Amino acid sequence: MTITGERGVGASRSYKVVGTSPIRHDGVDKVTGRARYGADINMAGLLHGKILRSPHAHARIRSIDTSKAEALPGVRAVATAKDFPIVQMQELDFGGAQRNSRMMADNDLAYRKVLYQGHAVAAVAATSPHIAEEALELIKVDYEILPTVLTWKDAMKENAPLLHESLTKRFTMDRSSQGKDTGVRSNVASQIQFKLGDIEQGFREADVTVEREFTTQTVHQGYIEPFACTASWGPDGRVTIWTSTQGIFGIRETVAGIMDIAESAVKVVPMEVGGAFGGKGIGYMEPVAAVLSKKSGHPVKMVMSRKEVFLGTGPTSAAFMRCKIGADKSGKITAAKLHLVYEAGAYPGSPVGGGASTGLSAYKIDNVLIDGYDVVCNKQKTQAYRAPGHPQAAFAVEQVLDELAEKLGMDPMDLRLKNVARQGDRAPTGVPHARVGFKEVMEAMKAHPHYSAPLEGINRGRGIAVGYRLNGGGSGSSATINVNADGTVNVITGSMDLSGTRVSIAMQVAEVLGIAAEDVLPQVVDTDSVGWTGGSGGSRITFDTGRAAISGAEDVLRKMAQRAALLWDVQAEDVQFKDGVFFCAKNPKDKLSFKELAGKLMATGGPVTCSAMDKQGGVGAQLAGNIVDVKVDPETGKVDILRYTAFLDVGKAVHPAYVEGQIQGGTLQGIGWALNEEYFFTPAGAMANSSFLDYRMPTTLDLPMIEAVIIEVANPRHPFGVRGVGEGPIVPPLAAVANAVYRATGARMYGLPMSPGAILEAVEEQQPKKR
Amino acid sequence: MGERVHVRTNINGDAADFLCEPRQSLLEALRDILGLTGTKEGCNDGNCGACTVIMDGRILDSCCVLAVEAEGKTITTIEGIAPLDGLHPIQQAFLEEAALQCGICTPGFIVAAKALLDREPDADEARIRHWLAGNLCRCTGYDKIVRAVLKAGEMMKQGPAIGQRAGVLGGKAGGTEAGKSVEDVYMA
Numbered sequence: 001m002t003i004t005g006e007r008g009v010g011a012s013r014s015y016k017v018v019g020t021s022p023i024r025h026d027g028v029d030k031v032t033g034r035a036r037y038g039a040d041i042n043m044a045g046l047l048h049g050k051i052l053r054s055p056h057a058h059a060r061i062r063s064i065d066t067s068k069a070e071a072l073p074g075v076r077a078v079a080t081a082k083d084f085p086i087v088q089m090q091e092l093d094f095g096g097a098q099r100n101s102r103m104m105a106d107n108d109l110a111y112r113k114v115l116y117q118g119h120a121v122a123a124v125a126a127t128s129p130h131i132a133e134e135a136l137e138l139i140k141v142d143y144e145i146l147p148t149v150l151t152w153k154d155a156m157k158e159n160a161p162l163l164h165e166s167l168t169k170r171f172t173m174d175r176s177s178q179g180k181d182t183g184v185r186s187n188v189a190s191q192i193q194f195k196l197g198d199i200e201q202g203f204r205e206a207d208v209t210v211e212r213e214f215t216t217q218t219v220h221q222g223y224i225e226p227f228a229c230t231a232s233w234g235p236d237g238r239v240t241i242w243t244s245t246q247g248i249f250g251i252r253e254t255v256a257g258i259m260d261i262a263e264s265a266v267k268v269v270p271m272e273v274g275g276a277f278g279g280k281g282i283g284y285m286e287p288v289a290a291v292l293s294k295k296s297g298h299p300v301k302m303v304m305s306r307k308e309v310f311l312g313t314g315p316t317s318a319a320f321m322r323c324k325i326g327a328d329k330s331g332k333i334t335a336a337k338l339h340l341v342y343e344a345g346a347y348p349g350s351p352v353g354g355g356a357s358t359g360l361s362a363y364k365i366d367n368v369l370i371d372g373y374d375v376v377c378n379k380q381k382t383q384a385y386r387a388p389g390h391p392q393a394a395f396a397v398e399q400v401l402d403e404l405a406e407k408l409g410m411d412p413m414d415l416r417l418k419n420v421a422r423q424g425d426r427a428p429t430g431v432p433h434a435r436v437g438f439k440e441v442m443e444a445m446k447a448h449p450h451y452s453a454p455l456e457g458i459n460r461g462r463g464i465a466v467g468y469r470l471n472g473g474g475s476g477s478s479a480t481i482n483v484n485a486d487g488t489v490n491v492i493t494g495s496m497d498l499s500g501t502r503v504s505i506a507m508q509v510a511e512v513l514g515i516a517a518e519d520v521l522p523q524v525v526d527t528d529s530v531g532w533t534g535g536s537g538g539s540r541i542t543f544d545t546g547r548a549a550i551s552g553a554e555d556v557l558r559k560m561a562q563r564a565a566l567l568w569d570v571q572a573e574d575v576q577f578k579d580g581v582f583f584c585a586k587n588p589k590d591k592l593s594f595k596e597l598a599g600k601l602m603a604t605g606g607p608v609t610c611s612a613m614d615k616q617g618g619v620g621a622q623l624a625g626n627i628v629d630v631k632v633d634p635e636t637g638k639v640d641i642l643r644y645t646a647f648l649d650v651g652k653a654v655h656p657a658y659v660e661g662q663i664q665g666g667t668l669q670g671i672g673w674a675l676n677e678e679y680f681f682t683p684a685g686a687m688a689n690s691s692f693l694d695y696r697m698p699t700t701l702d703l704p705m706i707e708a709v710i711i712e713v714a715n716p717r718h719p720f721g722v723r724g725v726g727e728g729p730i731v732p733p734l735a736a737v738a739n740a741v742y743r744a745t746g747a748r749m750y751g752l753p754m755s756p757g758a759i760l761e762a763v764e765e766q767q768p769k770k771r
Numbered sequence: 772m773g774e775r776v777h778v779r780t781n782i783n784g785d786a787a788d789f790l791c792e793p794r795q796s797l798l799e800a801l802r803d804i805l806g807l808t809g810t811k812e813g814c815n816d817g818n819c820g821a822c823t824v825i826m827d828g829r830i831l832d833s834c835c836v837l838a839v840e841a842e843g844k845t846i847t848t849i850e851g852i853a854p855l856d857g858l859h860p861i862q863q864a865f866l867e868e869a870a871l872q873c874g875i876c877t878p879g880f881i882v883a884a885k886a887l888l889d890r891e892p893d894a895d896e897a898r899i900r901h902w903l904a905g906n907l908c909r910c911t912g913y914d915k916i917v918r919a920v921l922k923a924g925e926m927m928k929q930g931p932a933i934g935q936r937a938g939v940l941g942g943k944a945g946g947t948e949a950g951k952s953v954e955d956v957y958m959a
Binding site for chain 2: 021023024026027028029030031032033034035036037039040042130221222223224225226272273274275276277303305306498499500655657658660661662664665667668669691692693697699700701703705706
């Protein structure tokens with residue numbers, strides 16, 4: 001069969017479905033309250049589980065006495081770490097940091113030590129959540145309190161107490177490898193290093209050099225849906241888990257590993273996910289619910305409170321950055337040095353590799369030295385948060401560049417454009433850039449009316465910044481397509497839909513099959529019902545699962561062409577397909593639309609069902625950029641965002657309205673991170689603001705409309721040019737807002753958040769004469 | 772635990788009565804006793820608006836109201852917003868404007884917006900932003916939500932017929948499937 005049509009990629013190609021904005025398939029359920037999220041489950045005999053959490057940030061567990069809790073009427077089971085088989089099987093080790101089942105077990109229920117305030121120590125299942133909460137108060141834990149190692153600074157001090165006796169520092173020059181074990185016992189879990197050229201020589205060639213230090217604080221993804229799951233341990237030894245997660249197969253592996261059962265004995269059913277942003281890439285309560293269900297003989301549902309979400313799940317790293325950049329008089333960057341220290345929290349695995357491998361990557365710099373340190377401390381174990389580790393590094397680099405431009409007397413956009421990396425240029429990781437749209441994004445920013453619009457009035461400033469994002473992918477996605485007799489198709493995947501990927505995958509299938517997006521019915525199913533699929537993260541689903549679905553759809557066309565050949569009594573290669581119609585090359589009068597042929601499948605050999613998988617090298621890189629106008633109240637220090645324009649090279653926008661939504665949403669999170677959000681810790685390590693009242697995220701009143709500008713420089717790795725859109729938008733806002741605040745106040749903001757008090761202090765410190 | 776209390780209310784146009792513990796919130800009663808899980812819990816302390824319902828014409832966070840306080844009250848939840856043969860204009864506008872991503876905050880926003888537009892279909896952007904400041908969304912940046920509410924106001928002024936447009940997906944069932952394959956999941 002020949003499939004005719006344009007096979008080129010990206011914006012130059014014309015599409016029928018891709019690039020339109022149909023109503024999403026799951027939309028009606030979500031605007032009517034019918035969609036079922038993690039906590040929206042109920043079943044006969046359901047028990048409710050609750051978790052007892054440590055009040056101490058660092059303590060040894062001497063003993064746990066659960067007898068009184070077990071005796072409380074209504075309590076059906078109590079669990080501690082001793083109920084996890086893996087805890088008995090092996091000692092805590094730190095290999096394979098992100099997917100280490102033993103380490104996850106220790107985080108899900110602490111065994112010998114608690115490592116942060118909120119660390120889970122025991123769990124109860126009871127007939128009502130209120131009884132379970134009462135039972136928690138009856139559990140007696142004998143703690144030996146240890147000194148708190150609260151920050152990276154405390155942790156890196158000489159003679160700092162060690163969180164983990166057996167932790168030794170690793171050294172790597174490759175983000176995807178654990179590197180060499182140096183054998184040095186330390187709270188520094190690892191160092192990552194990237195080097196290009198001769199850094200000393202590069203700085204000697206510089207006419208202007210700027211070196212600054214920056215800090216950011218612990219911030220949370222802030223998804224509105226708390227973690228929630230239900231487990232039912234069957235009499236056949238199989239356990240079924242309903243959960244809100246980014247990856248059902250990851251949960252399956254974790255539960256199987258911790259409970260020492262076969263992966264195939266675990267079935268994970270996805271519920272709708274009420275926000276994740278990386279934070280739901282792993283679970284916390286599924287193994288606990290499984291133990292409680294096994295012990296009680298009942299299904300057990302566990303739902304976190306908001307406070308538990310703050311205390312018991314992974315936020316992103318507080319970080320320290322030192323950045324030094326030198327340029328010659330023409331503005332060419334001659335050398336750059338980036339020193340990053342990211343807090344991992346209780347166990348190794350901060351996103352410092354994300355910062356190290358991206359912070360300087362938008363630029364072509366011949367002489368580079370980047371060092372990143374992953375440091376454990378007595379805070380929540382960090383988890384991914386939208387472009388993990390990138391925004392912190394960009395906060396430093398993009399402010400130093402701003403200062404450099406000012407010293408050189410250059411337009412800040414021109415400085416960036418002068419040094420922009422192009423295809424073939426080597427990134428600091430040593431990897432040459434593929435076809436990227438960095439220059440196109442920067443040029444679009446400079447040409448945008450916002451860039452040159454007058455900004456009138458006092459205490460106002462305009463800032464810009466860009467942000468390089470290295471999208472993930474390549475973990476693997478499966479898709480199955482079934483053709484229905486009415487001309488519709490079902491697309492079955494295991495990719496959790498966090499924000500609109502059902503529709504973006506369905507649209508790609510529709511494009512291939514020449515049918516309407518509404519005629520493709522996307523389904524996200526459980527681990528028993530679809531091939532293995534990696535989690536929804538790394539901005540990879542529209543790309544990876546899209547590629548799998550496209551390849552399945554092309555197979556559907558081949559199979560249907562064979563049916564048409566049967567009907568027309570010709571060879572399959574005589575059947576052609578164009579614009580949604582099969583026709584015979586020998587007799588063009590023989591033609592059937594996709595829908596017509598779909599109705600003849602049962603008479604020509606039976607149903608058409610095609611499965612495909614995709615596993616390849618990853619999405620690739622993209623650039624995001626921001627222009628922002630702020631007004632700073634000189635009396636209070638409060639920042640108002642007056643105007644915001646956010647740019648992103650998306651490769652190809654499959655569903656432009658939801659692409660805009662991703663850009664606007666990532667921008668909101670970046671603004672919150674920049675202006676308001678932080679965990680306040682007491683000296684003993686307790687979080688002092690564990691509610692949405694005190695951990696203040698942006699509301700409708702804090703933002704203007706956010707103009708999203710879509711740039712399309714096709715990604716050669718995807719048939720339609722897709723680059724992914726989820727994460728890039730959060731990279732530039734921290735620096736863009738800081739640069740705007742500098743223009744408005746004259747004060748450089750070296751720390752986040754830029755709260756009113758922090759701004760007043762910086763103005764006071766940096767401009768004493770004005771006061 | 773205490774004795775259970777018999778509470779008589781009207782929910783989404785129907786008389787509804789239930790037994791609850793005195794310590795249970797209205798949110799718990801709606802979700803766990805009545806099976807109306809469209810109303811969501813995001814914070815359980817009145818700071819996110821995911822559990823917004825309309826009680827006797829006023830919006831409130833159902834997590835901050837005791838179930839027993841619903842006695843004799845008339846309550847509208849997200850399940851009671853759409854007419855039988857289609858969607859409410861606000862729901863339609865949310866779909867058309869792509870005003871939802873993960874969707875967990877969406878019921879709260881729609882219920883809150885309805886309480887506003889029922890009284891003030893002419894509400895402008897500033898008024899809408901002020902009214903919705905008690906509802907947190909972490910996905911959208913609010914841009915498309917505000918636009919959807921503005922659009923819904925226009926649609927409502929044009930009369931109810933607009934809101935009765937059925938078949939947003941060409942009459943085909945779309946939908947989420949999570950949990951639907953599970954026979955032992957209760958349906959409201």
